[in-house]
Amino acid sequence: MGKPTQKEKARYQLLRQKLLDTYKGYFDGPLSQLTATQVDHTLHRWETLYPALLKPTRHAVLLNTFHGAPYFQAQSSESTNPKLGGSLDENLRDVNLEDSGEVSPPEPLEDAGRWLPPSCPLKLYHLPQQETHSSKDYLLPPPSKNSHDLKNYYCLDFASVFPVLALDVHPGHTILDMTAAPGGKTLTLLNHLGNSLVPAAGINASSSSPPSTIQTKLHVNEIDFQRRKRLRVVLDEHVPANLLPSTSSPNSVIQITGKDATEASSFRPGAYDRILLDAPCSSERHVLHQLHKQESASNLHKDLLNWSPSSSEKIAKGLQLKMLTTAVRALKFGGTLVYSTCSLSPHENDNVIENVVNLIDKQNRRRIKEVSRRRDADPGSENDGEEDARQPRKPPQTAFPELWTLEIDHTSWSIGEPTKHGWMILPDQQDNAGWGPIYFCKLTKQRKKGSRS
Numbered sequence: 207m208g209k210p211t212q213k214e215k216a217r218y219q220l221l222r223q224k225l226l227d228t229y230k231g232y233f234d235g236p237l238s239q240l241t242a243t244q245v246d247h248t249l250h251r252w253e254t255l256y257p258a259l260l261k262p263t264r265h266a267v268l269l270n271t272f273h274g275a276p277y278f279q280a281q282s283s284e285s286t287n288p289k290l291g292g293s294l295d296e297n298l299r300d301v302n303l304e305d306s307g308e309v310s311p312p313e314p315l316e317d318a319g320r321w322l323p324p325s326c327p328l329k330l331y332h333l334p335q336q337e338t339h340s341s342k343d344y345l346l347p348p349p350s351k352n353s354h355d356l357k358n359y360y361c362l363d364f365a366s367v368f369p370v371l372a373l374d375v376h377p378g379h380t381i382l383d384m385t386a387a388p389g390g391k392t393l394t395l396l397n398h399l400g401n402s403l404v405p406a407a408g409i410n411a412s413s414s415s416p417p418s419t420i421q422t423k424l425h426v427n428e429i430d431f432q433r434r435k436r437l438r439v440v441l442d443e444h445v446p447a448n449l450l451p452s453t454s455s456p457n458s459v460i461q462i463t464g465k466d467a468t469e470a471s472s473f474r475p476g477a478y479d480r481i482l483l484d485a486p487c488s489s490e491r492h493v494l495h496q497l498h499k500q501e502s503a504s505n506l507h508k509d510l511l512n513w514s515p516s517s518s519e520k521i522a523k524g525l526q527l528k529m530l531t532t533a534v535r536a537l538k539f540g541g542t543l544v545y546s547t548c549s550l551s552p553h554e555n556d557n558v559i560e561n562v563v564n565l566i567d568k569q570n571r572r573r574i575k576e577v578s579r580r581r582d583a584d585p586g587s588e589n590d591g592e593e594d595a596r597q598p599r600k601p602p603q604t605a606f607p608e609l610w611t612l613e614i615d616h617t618s619w620s621i622g623e624p625t626k627h628g629w630m631i632l633p634d635q636q637d638n639a640g641w642g643p644i645y646f647c648k649l650t651k652q653r654k655k656g657s658r659s
């Protein structure tokens with residue numbers, strides 16, 4: 207791209223202002239009705255949120271369960287707890303800090319445990335918030351590897367742990383992570399399941415605990431080839447090889463595919479107990495950071511030139527709604543689905559939930575109407591108990607169809623705040639803690655009363 211002309215620069219500035227006004231507008235509408243407890247409401251919400259969004263994303267360290275002994279001792283009776291013991295300092299003690307130049311040694315980091323539910327097996331530590339994008343006031347030493355070449359930690363946005371917690375995974379579940387790359391949530395899910403992932407066939411005969419007959423299955427999907435490759439690297443670096451697919455173990459606990467999540471035919475209907483749909487979205491915080499980066503280098507941010515105020519609504523009504531509809535279809539009755547984004551836009555969050563619920567209602571009404579129409583046209587197709595042995599039995603075209611409905615869960619979490627249908631974690635909450643944005647909504651698929659069981 208050559209040097210921008212004055213005209214291009216003027217258009218860019220106009221678009222930039224429009225973009226900021228659009229983001230700000232999300233907090234004049236439905237989102238500003240949030241019942242935030244931690245935010246000073248004498249100010250407009252955007253005034254606290256905007257500076258918090260501009261700061262670098264604040265990371266947390268997820269200690270890798272599979273790095274420590276527990277997983278590899280799973281065959282022995284003592285190792286039932288997948289938690290890694292010890293502090294981060296202890297877990298990082300083998301790292302040679304002498305070689306890391308500018309890197310400061312790890313100070314005791316704040317244990318994130320107080321924000322997690324008591325039964326949560328994850329071990330997380332907060333890294334301090336960096337004030338500016340150029341500051342390197344805190345760097346972790348590189349992860350250490352164990353004898354199986356697995357790394358001891360992974361860095362992620364602390365807020366992104368909460369959609370995974372909301373999924374409420376249990377041993378024996380068949381789980382779909384529909385849009386998985388680069389893999390932070392997949393890894394959180396796997397760490398949450400920990401030792402329960404040990405394949406039943408792999409349990410040592412000398413174990414005092416009986417072999418598990420219910421096998422957890424995780425289907426990890428990502429359409430983009432390069433991102434899927436990156437995801438595989440993340441999994442290879444953190445997860446034991448015997449859980450991952452290979453030519454010698456095609457039926458491994460974890461399956462990786464590259465299906466299109468907008469296509470209903472990509473996943474078997476009613477096949478999954480749990481589905482995580484972490485949808486592609488407008489990622490406004492990322493856009494703001496990119497704008498800052500490009501403009502400090504006197505460049506125009508290319509993506510902005512393709513942006514319009516209706517971009518968010520378009521993604522929401524197209525890609526995101528299609529993916530969520532696919533996810534609902536693939537979910538078992540009684541199963542749980544978590545829809546999440548890192549978007550600030552109500553179009554991509556609560557409105558997608560509202561749209562899918564309406565769509566399902568519409569489909570139900572259409573199916574009932576269709577059955578009634580067929581019954582009226584051919585009343586004899588209903589089985590009245592007197593079958594004519596000479597006539598072939600008619601297919602049950604007019605049987606009442608199986609209808610479903612979605613129930614929205616309204617659980618409260620230790621960080622974040624409720625929205626109309628879901629939950630939102632924003633960086634100005636908890637005294638500007640810096641986590642998020644993450645929106646998530648937990649849905650359960652139920653049979654609609656009166657439908658065929």
Ligand SMILES: C[S@@+](CC[C@H](N)C(=O)[O-])C[C@H]1O[C@@H](n2cnc3c(N)ncnc32)[C@H](O)[C@@H]1O
Binds near residue numbers: 384388389390392468
């Ligand atoms: C928000 S990211 C997922 C982040 C991931 N869950 C994590 O925690 O690391 C959304 C992902 O969806 C993928 N994606 C986009 N369109 C898709 C489609 N039609 N089918 C499947 N995946 C898709 C993108 O390539 C992207 O990697």
